Amino acid sequence: MNNEDEFYDAVTGLDSDESCEGTSEASFKDAIVFDCHQKNNGTPPQENGIKKHRTTLPAPMFSRNDFSIWGILKKCIGLELSKITMPIVFNEPLSFLQRITEYMEHTYLIHKACSLSDSIDRMQAVAAFTVSAVASQWDRTGKPFNPLLGETFELIRWECSGFRLISEQVSHHPPISAFYAECLTGDFVFHGSIYPKLKFWGKSVEAEPRGTITLELLKHKEAYTWTNPFCCVHNVILGKLWIEQYGTVEIVNHSTGDKCVLNFKPCGMFGKELHKVEGYIQDKSKKKRCVIYGKWTECMWSVDPQVYEVNRKTEKKGAADTKKQKQEESAGAENDEADDMPEVQETVAVIPGSTLLWRVSSRPAHSAQMYNFTSFAITLNELEPGMEAILAPTDCRFRPDIRAMENGNMEVASREKERLEEKQRAARKERAKEEQEWSTRWFQLGTNPYTGSQDWIYTGGYFDRKYTDCPDIY
Structure with missing residues (x-):
């Protein structure tokens, strides 16, 4: 196998509560504000020959019980996982380009932001979208396939979501994936480049987020930027795999000066903070306008700052009486073999007067047999008759190793993966011999106009369907 194969975006998860308390206290009836079915006399337009998206994979997930990752990672403690060979058994049948497309699962939140007249309300919707973008990582124990240099993925969703997206692997070392999505009605563009840096710490793998994500609401002439939180995968050697998202995420509205600060909290000693996200939105004068709280695995709410502070003081008073007891019960309790996942996973305690911003979509009943995919993820690699004539030849759907794995043929998948590498x-x-540099097709290295940082900019033209100069990578 290729000793230059990157192991990145390794995310897994744990069981989460299925619902939130207090849902009757607030409503979000207008959450989905964009309905493409209202156009074309109620019939959604078709793209790529897809009339109805699939609800299952061709074959169920195989068992990983007979495989150990220790032999691969034991020499990598404290190092960046940039050139580590990973057997295909640890993969899931999606490319990383398809994985980042899962940011778009809750696109209705962007449409919601576009429909709002108040900038603080728009920031609330954008904050909810930011949290929702990492929700699909919950319980995903397989790593996506590393995209080949020049690999692409397109996704067009006319029905309800109303967007089209193109992504390209623009660098192999370091691995960088660039993407660009636009609303089909011209309301927004969403783009960025992702290149996480991973390190192995003995029992866990930590992913440091790198790359700027930008959302432009064209109607309001606003641009928002942010970077994803850190994530840590526990028990990669022994025990049940589970994930934390942690760190501070700052969403900046470069047009109004509004800012949202979100704190993805680490698990903590007793697991009380597991999955929790808390933050606030402030205007350009730094006045706190609202508090946002919830869990990235469940839901997010918004409440008035004064109401939040009163509720917080009440909670602290009650928690003080039990803190000492919990410390005594856990004193001396250590686990050198695995980082035990907290047993108690409380649902979000909703503060009266809160407004629901977002709730995670339910996963299909058979998700556990389908790599814990969401309904959205299950559809990403489907290849219907007629799509071959429309998609670029570099599209992920044509990768024979991913296709073989999806069909349950692990031997062919492994062989094809090695051949492609x-x-x-x-x-x-050959390029080095000819002293040639790799030339990207749809993106070029440039400067993000809002942050001033280096970024990969979409050059346009992909959807003109002119693919004659695409590289032969499969």
């Missing part, structure tokens, strides 16, 4: 290495050596 060898082909990629041979192409790189």
